[in-house]
Amino acid sequence: MSFQPLPDVTDDSAAFWQGGVDGVLRIHRCRQCSTWFHPPTPVCPECLSMDVGPEATSGRATVQGFSVNMQPWAPDMEVPYVVAVVSVTDAPGVQLTTRLVDVSPDAVTVGMLVEVIFQHVDDIYLPLFRPVIEPSEAS
Amino acid sequence: MNTNRYLGQRIGERDAVISGIGRSVVGRKLGRTGLSLTVESALRAIEDAGLSRDDIDGLSTYPGMMNASPGMSPCGVTDVQDALRLKLNWFSGGGETPAQLGAVFNAVAAVAAGLANHVLVFRTVTESSAQTAHRRASVVGSGGDRIGGPMQWMVPFHAVSAANWVGIYAQRYMHDYGLSREQLGQIPLNQRRHAARYDEAIFREPLSMDDYLGARMVSWPLGLYDCDIPCDGSCALVVSRADAAPDLKQVVRIDAIGSALTGRNSWDQRADLTETAAHDCTKMMWARTDLTIDDVDTVQLYDGFSFLTITWLEALGFFPKGEAGPWLEAGESRIGIGGEVPLNTNGGQLSGGRLHGYGYLYEACAQLRGDATGRQVEGAEVAVVGAGGGPLGGCMILTKDR
Numbered sequence: 001m002s003f004q005p006l007p008d009v010t011d012d013s014a015a016f017w018q019g020g021v022d023g024v025l026r027i028h029r030c031r032q033c034s035t036w037f038h039p040p041t042p043v044c045p046e047c048l049s050m051d052v053g054p055e056a057t058s059g060r061a062t063v064q065g066f067s068v069n070m071q072p073w074a075p076d077m078e079v080p081y082v083v084a085v086v087s088v089t090d091a092p093g094v095q096l097t098t099r100l101v102d103v104s105p106d107a108v109t110v111g112m113l114v115e116v117i118f119q120h121v122d123d124i125y126l127p128l129f130r131p132v133i134e135p136s137e138a139s
Numbered sequence: 140m141n142t143n144r145y146l147g148q149r150i151g152e153r154d155a156v157i158s159g160i161g162r163s164v165v166g167r168k169l170g171r172t173g174l175s176l177t178v179e180s181a182l183r184a185i186e187d188a189g190l191s192r193d194d195i196d197g198l199s200t201y202p203g204m205m206n207a208s209p210g211m212s213p214c215g216v217t218d219v220q221d222a223l224r225l226k227l228n229w230f231s232g233g234g235e236t237p238a239q240l241g242a243v244f245n246a247v248a249a250v251a252a253g254l255a256n257h258v259l260v261f262r263t264v265t266e267s268s269a270q271t272a273h274r275r276a277s278v279v280g281s282g283g284d285r286i287g288g289p290m291q292w293m294v295p296f297h298a299v300s301a302a303n304w305v306g307i308y309a310q311r312y313m314h315d316y317g318l319s320r321e322q323l324g325q326i327p328l329n330q331r332r333h334a335a336r337y338d339e340a341i342f343r344e345p346l347s348m349d350d351y352l353g354a355r356m357v358s359w360p361l362g363l364y365d366c367d368i369p370c371d372g373s374c375a376l377v378v379s380r381a382d383a384a385p386d387l388k389q390v391v392r393i394d395a396i397g398s399a400l401t402g403r404n405s406w407d408q409r410a411d412l413t414e415t416a417a418h419d420c421t422k423m424m425w426a427r428t429d430l431t432i433d434d435v436d437t438v439q440l441y442d443g444f445s446f447l448t449i450t451w452l453e454a455l456g457f458f459p460k461g462e463a464g465p466w467l468e469a470g471e472s473r474i475g476i477g478g479e480v481p482l483n484t485n486g487g488q489l490s491g492g493r494l495h496g497y498g499y500l501y502e503a504c505a506q507l508r509g510d511a512t513g514r515q516v517e518g519a520e521v522a523v524v525g526a527g528g529g530p531l532g533g534c535m536i537l538t539k540d541r
């Protein structure tokens with residue numbers, strides 16, 4: 001089996017880790033003051049309301065920073081690959097660490113628009129991201 | 140009423156001093172147990188302070204015994220208390236602190252609170268031997284269990300190494316401010332020059348810019364020489380009540396501590412990906428001292444990765460935000476011994492070995508005491524030590540006894 005550590009799913013994090021079952025990236029949001037936040041916790045970090053829960057996003061995001069990993073950290077790891085921090089378009093203030101796929105490391109830039117693509121492993125749907133292909137660019 | 144959030148009722152850290160320091164032999168694959176190295180450094184620190192084992196009534200360590208991470212922390216409070224049969228009034232060991240120096244801050248707080256008179260503080264690593272034995276890099280998640288806590292947000296995406304997390308920060312800084320690999324390389328080159336002057340550093344052969352640029356990439360933009368080296372070794376110190384230190388001639392004063400965490404405790408949620416917890420804790424340190432950056436004679440700043448040193452230098456205020464590149468270009472005349480801001484005069488962790496924060500503290504004390512043979516900063520009276528990176532950091536401004 002290839003190197004693929006998985007997260008421990010809790011009541012707080014289930015919607016994030018398993019939202020991909022219907023293809024939706026879900027981020028926690030306060031129902032009182034509308035603040036988005038991550039990681040998912042049972043309380044709004046702004047108004048301290050506990051009336052919070054996951055909400056659907058478009059799954060689009062912007063690359064804020066990235067690193068091209070060249071070193072295989074486990075025997076069955078394929079390199080290079082691109083790890084990145086992306087900001088979720090619909091959820092101001094929320095950033096995710098992720099891996100970028102379907103893109104050459106040389107083509108990644110800060111500000112690049114990306115969209116979620118889920119990798120299904122066991123009961124987890126890992127939100128990876130790939131460049132958004134605008135309809136005009138697709139042929 | 141005091142409106143400065145960083146000032147308490149008093150600057151209690153001035154009630155404590157660093158009365159003694161000790162280092163075990165430090166090297167690669169020493170094949171000794173952590174406890175053996177710890178006893179060596181501890182006994183040296185106690186003797187250096189002019190104290191005896193029976194004077195030690197406090198014990199503090201970071202991050203406490205860690206069975207799950209081979210070599211990261213092979214012994215803790217329980218091992219050392221028992222091995223030395225210490226009679227303790229106060230003790231503490233753990234990792235949820237303002238980075239590595241948190242165990243020192245705890246010791247200072249215990250002394251200032253009157254819970255102990257002489258606290259032995261230690262940090263021990265056997266990562267080099269452990270990696271040889273287990274052929275295992277410091278990779279989170281290689282155990283096969285499900286991951287909880289902060290690591291779960293990074294490791295499943297193969298962001299498994301701190302090289303990846305710091306690499307993202309370095310990339311963004313380069314993007315925003317034009318920092319080049321050559322400019323970043325001034326940090327490892329500087330540390331290697333200093334290691335050559337210190338016979339207890341690990342990597343002492345000359346390192347050229349061509350060597351640096353030509354080395355293999357680990358996680359772009361960080362290459363091999365941007366990453367520190369695992370080692371075996373132990374550092375210890377004694378934190379004493381200021382009026383109980385036996386030898387006032389050699390004590391190092393703690394003018395102020397910076398232990399603040401005001402931003403997100405996370406590698407990926409900070410709004411500005413070029414800033415770290417160093418930016419939080421340095422604000423607190425400067426707020427608690429009358430000393431200024433112009434008073435600082437030497438800095439010993441975390442270089443587990445070269446870029447982290449840039450975040451410390453910038454957070455301390457040595458250059459305006461974003462201007463690390465041009466500032467570092469001056470190289471030796473800027474950060475060398477004899478330069479404007481002598482940096483990591485013992486070779487840092489990049490060339491000296493990953494003593495995980497405590498090598499910097501040991502070196503700062505050696506400099507202030509005038510004991511840094513072969514690498515002494517002339518007339519050093521004020522030093523800043525900063526350890527940690529990303530979500531956690533802690534710093535101190537230390538002075539020679541005057």
Ligand SMILES: [Zn+2]
Nearest residue numbers: 030033044047
């Ligand atoms: Zn709210």
